[in-house]
Amino acid sequence: MVDPNETVCYCAGVARASIVDAIADGAKTLTDIQQMTGAGIGSRCKELNPKGACCHSDIRAILQVESGPQDEPSCGCSCGCGEPGSTC
Numbered sequence: 380m381v382d383p384n385e386t387v388c389y390c391a392g393v394a395r396a397s398i399v400d401a402i403a404d405g406a407k408t409l410t411d412i413q414q415m416t417g418a419g420i421g422s423r424c425k426e427l428n429p430k431g432a433c434c435h436s437d438i439r440a441i442l443q444v445e446s447g448p449q450d451e452p453s454c455g456c457s458c459g460c461g462e463p464g465s466t467c
């Protein structure tokens with residue numbers, strides 16, 4: 380079972396529930412999530428996120444579950460994680 384309190388963005392301390400709430404409130408893209416929650420725009424991902432990367436792929440996964448496939452390019456963080464499709 381998915382824990383709604385699970386942290387998704389460690390840079391901003393944003394939990395899964397906040398992202399799901401943003402989607403329920405109309406967020407349709409990663410950019411919407413970034414603007415509505417503050418997630419996905421940090422710069423300390425490698426240091427703070429136990430995965431050692433930014434949270435974009437995790438946010439996209441939540442968007443996909445809640446809203447269907449996404450094809451928006453990834454950008455916004457400055458961690459230089461090199462996520463596939465990232466334009467950071």
Ligand code: FES
Pocket residue numbers: 387388389390391418419420421422423424425428432433434435456458
């Ligand atoms: S973990 Fe989300 S922007 Fe760094």
